[in-house]
Amino acid sequence: MRFADKVVLVTGAGSGAGRAVARGFAREGAVVVAASRGREALEHTVKLIEAEGGRAAAVTADVTDSPDLARLVREIVTRFGRLDVAVNNAGIFVGGAVADLPEEDWARALHVNTTGVFLAMKHEIAAMRAQGSGVIVNVASNIGAHVRYPGLGAYAASKAAVSALTRTAALEEIRAGIRINAVSPGPLDTAMSLRPGESAADRAARLADALPIGRVGALDEITGTVLWLASDDAGFAVGLDLVIDGGASA
Ligand SMILES: NC(=O)c1ccc[n+]([C@@H]2O[C@H](COP(=O)([O-])OP(=O)(O)OC[C@H]3O[C@@H](n4cnc5c(N)ncnc54)[C@H](OP(=O)(O)O)[C@@H]3O)[C@@H](O)[C@H]2O)c1
Numbered sequence: 001m002r003f004a005d006k007v008v009l010v011t012g013a014g015s016g017a018g019r020a021v022a023r024g025f026a027r028e029g030a031v032v033v034a035a036s037r038g039r040e041a042l043e044h045t046v047k048l049i050e051a052e053g054g055r056a057a058a059v060t061a062d063v064t065d066s067p068d069l070a071r072l073v074r075e076i077v078t079r080f081g082r083l084d085v086a087v088n089n090a091g092i093f094v095g096g097a098v099a100d101l102p103e104e105d106w107a108r109a110l111h112v113n114t115t116g117v118f119l120a121m122k123h124e125i126a127a128m129r130a131q132g133s134g135v136i137v138n139v140a141s142n143i144g145a146h147v148r149y150p151g152l153g154a155y156a157a158s159k160a161a162v163s164a165l166t167r168t169a170a171l172e173e174i175r176a177g178i179r180i181n182a183v184s185p186g187p188l189d190t191a192m193s194l195r196p197g198e199s200a201a202d203r204a205a206r207l208a209d210a211l212p213i214g215r216v217g218a219l220d221e222i223t224g225t226v227l228w229l230a231s232d233d234a235g236f237a238v239g240l241d242l243v244i245d246g247g248a249s250a
Contacts, residue, residue, distance in 0.1 A: 186245025212247030
């Protein structure tokens, strides 16, 4: 129960890693605010948490919309009194070789993955400064600052920027009592790591060859890492970009 009565925001909590992380915090006693654009998916996350005896609320917000994020943080502070932990996990996957990538796709990757984290941190940090404490974990990717693959330039650039932004903000805020880190996963067991038309079995066969560990990352593994970074156990961890990628970047 490392997060007993802590107020935790998880963006992108309507599916995949965000949903798993939200459930992980709730299991350790947190009041979780699940945020993303799709209300139905968020409400399903809340139902799953409540079925496990946890506490959660669904609040829709688009991470590319600054007034929306301001409203989200305001609502959290008004309803729950504070914002202890924020996990900026919302993100999208964009593929395409640099020369062939439509400019709108480039802009979309940067807008959601990078500007989304910048805007979220801006509003979260304002609330955390006012209370004199807080923890932020940004979800980047090993594809970015750590490994590169042909065809993933926009995604890689958008995530490498999250790594840089994390380290910078971490240095800016640590004396204000706000601890900021990132996690950079390799392929996780979510729909995002499936290639178009690929089944989970096909992905398993592909990763058996492609990744040193020979398998996809489990949702418990990203959850465990995010919870550790957010916990007091990681109190001396500042500005990390912690890579968990089954050895891909090794
Ligand atoms: N899966 C992997 O292999 C992998 C590997 C490395 C890093 N990551 C990163 O891990 C994070 C989670 O990925 P995932 O695999 O769990 O993907 P996912 O299942 O597609 O979840 C992405 C979440 O982000 C939300 N989202 C997208 N655009 C948004 C916006 N503009 N505003 C608010 N929320 C938005 C989505 O909800 P709505 O569409 O309803 O808003 C959804 O809940 C992402 O940042 C991803 O880049 C994933």
